[in-house]
Amino acid sequence: MKLCILGPKERTETEIQFLENAKKYFDKVLYVPMSNMRIESKNGQSIPYYKDTNLLGFDVILPRITRKYSDAGYVLVKLFEDNAKYIPVKYSSIVFGYNEFLTPIYLSEHGIPMPHTYFALSRVALDRILPTLKYPALLKLPYEKRGRMIIDSESSAKGIIDTIQQFGQPIIIQEMIENSIGLSILVVSDKMYALKNKDKVYRLNEKDREVVSNVVRVLGTSICQINALKTSSGLMILGVDICPNIVGFSEKFNEDMTEVILKHLKERTEMHGEKNIVTRFLKWIDLGMPK
16 A cells, blocks of 8 residues: 655654654655646646656555645645545645635535634725624634734724735634633544643533534545634634644644554555445446446
8 A cells, every 4th residue: 555645845743753654554655745746637637746656656645735735735636536546635625724714604604613704805895894893803814824813993903904905815804702712623533632722632522523523524524623612602613724733732642643644544545445446346347237
């Protein structure tokens, strides 16, 4: 079984751990920097290459795709899906995992609880809600995970929004909920590891786990980090990261999360391969049947 890891050129501690541990579970492991690969389209087929290596020759792909390469990542994941390779994220989740504008809309439409959120293309469009908005509130930029700031009044909101408009980006304002607890939740298949304020282990109840399971189901990913708020009315989802930094989870849970993920990948790849064999067999029978 062959594993290909797609990631940044500058490997983080997480990518290094994946490479070291992957050799225990896979016969061949290749790390491919996103900046060093190409896609060739010819004769009705698109093939991803790293140097002279056809990446469609790998059984399973672990995407560690950063925001910088999200567009290329979307295309790549779609290619691997179309060629029946096992990959733990759907190509559509690449879009939602890196867009603060689309994620709340998409999840809300599927019944996922989220804080009250406003979207607009200009301050003029927000003028009606700014006087009555509950402050403090969180202001976000849709294409920047770190582009967040707290606004504590109508006047500060107008000043910040006027500055943001110079960059030509849409504006997102999200309510902040009093007495809530910030949670980071690493999901690996049906396993969930939650941290409170990023440094204390937190136990999710069954209702919380159901919300998290619904997010994973809607996005079509079996590995991700979900950022949420624990409120008096239950769990509310803030966002999703399909390329989580798992070092903190490993330290707090005293368990190597790269090992957990790699075991999951191996099991799912084996199941995926068996499913493909059955599918091809059924197609062969269907083609051989008289019409």
